[in-house]
Amino acid sequence: MLEIKNLHVKLEDEDKQILKGLDLTVEAGKVHAIMGPNGSGKSTLSYVLSGRDGYEVTEGSATLAGEDLLELDPEERAALGVFLAFQYPVEIPGVGNMTFLRTAVNSQRKARGEEELSAADFLKSIRAKAKELKIDADMLKRPVNVGFSGGEKKRNEILQMAMLEPKMCILDETDSGLDVDAMKLVAEGVNALRDEGRGFLVITHYQRLLDHIKPDVVHILADGKIVKTGGPELAMEVENNGYAGILAEVS
């Protein structure tokens, strides 16, 4: 599904190398977790994959189902099936949540040459999905993320993911700012989307999210590279010993 080879990325405005030869393959149907200390390049990876400005790829490649992602605009990547659940979802005053989602769903369908979803079908679908995530009608009507609590913002991200049905879901520290109940709700939403045809890349600092979203593979990212890969037990090792132990062992 997602194939990243020898990816080198620097900041566009500064001479600062962030990713230094990252290799990663996420298969369809699998959940991969990336853990790592602050500044290891986790968020940069998520932004580079989704096409945010400000980063320069100096070497390497990233493909989704064989398509070169790095050449594409963010909206083209989205239409191909890339979805980033933001660590800090953006507030957009003046744009209704419902209007936003419908525009997004139909833009993607249009880009893929599919028929647009009718207003009635869209409404039916979003109501059902919102209900599962305990998102009420009022939240759908309000401007995107404006006045939402931290938990509401993250649930709104998962709702978008459910509506857009991406092939490759990247979750950037989705657990940050969530209490235990909110985290459970978000994890349930994610688990409901686990599917043979869908890959997940879950970026997190802590093991606790992985109690709820069980990963198939865990990677440790440090200083711009994957330094260790293992099963779910690797996350437990981080929890118990911190990153320092693993990093010392690797070097």
Add this chain to the structure above:
Amino acid sequence: MALADVKQSATEARLAALSLPEGGCLSVARQAALSRVQTLGLPGRRDEYWKYTRPDTLTAAEATQASVFVTDEAPMFDEFDRLKIVFVDGVYNPEASDDLSLEGVQIDRIADICCQDIHWAKDLYGVLEARGQSPVARPLAALNTAFAQDGVAIHVTGKPSKPINLVYVHSDEASDAILHHVIRVEAGAEATILENGPAASRFNKCMEIDIADTGKLHLVRAQGRDHERRAATHLFARLGTESVFKSFTLTVNGILTRNEAVVELLGDDAIAHIAGACVGDGEFHHDDTVFITHDAVNCESRQVFKKVLRNGATGVFQGKILVKEGAQKTDGYQISQSLLLDDDSQFLAKPELEIYADDVICSHGSTTGAIDEEALFYLRSRGVPADEATDLLTLAFLAEAVEEIEDGEIAAAIVARLEGWLSRRR
């Protein structure tokens, strides 16, 4: 004090090109207005109130020619059931207009009133304009009162079933129109007035609005798409106790627009909202100058102005809230914002508050910014193409002003026009 020579000669040149219409019962008002123009002199470049907008083309003896814009877009408000009053190059056109009778409202032509000895409009025509000359002079409005060729007097006594639509058609490239309307809303009465169209190559319009206690007036205008037209408009409103006045203006194109609004809240618990959304591309200069005076207790005023500018367009906002002594519990709000879609455009804002009462809430803000890159990326990351995402964010920026329109259908029609403007610029 004598006027400076330059001002004196410019004013004389302009006045020489005009002649006072036969006055009838309005002749006293016209004569008095002429004296005001002669005393004040027409605005010049060195006047502080015209610091950001050049008045010369508005005050010149001759109007600059402006080509008539041809579009296949249906005229604004065409889809609404309304009473239509059409002016072509500033002259009332009875063939294109509807019958002026409508329950709850009495409509007369200013030209007809002039022949009568007695008419209610006599107590309003030029009266609010004259009051509005202090503390800041508005000589173009006085010029209008003196020389207006046409216009209507609208007396709202009930609740007319449909809006009154003043339609301003521009057909002559050399047209120079001066229109003056007076509107009186009686106690408990309520009406909606729509205005649209460019009117003329040069348009000087003045509207005096007197709202009695508990009266309500909604005014929505769209200033027409002619690229080369110039306009100076004045709106003078006086509000009685528990009365409501809401005004919204959409400006799309036009080489020069100066919209002045002068509002006095004279009765307790009155509400005045003045809003505007303008979108300008290229040679476009748009000036909103607003002066709201609170002279009663517990009144609310809102000024909401949003401008989207690109390709070297200029936006100006001069807005003032004056809270007089004793106008306690005033709630005044003022926001002026511009969205610059490139580095070539500019926005000049001068927000002013002058407060002589101690128990008031007055807030004001002014911002200039570009499209929010974070929001743009967020939308694009969900699959919305860059152009559409930019349009969505631009409409969202204008939304606060458009929301000042109470009627949802009229607001939707305004949004459709804005969407049209945006899509033509992809």
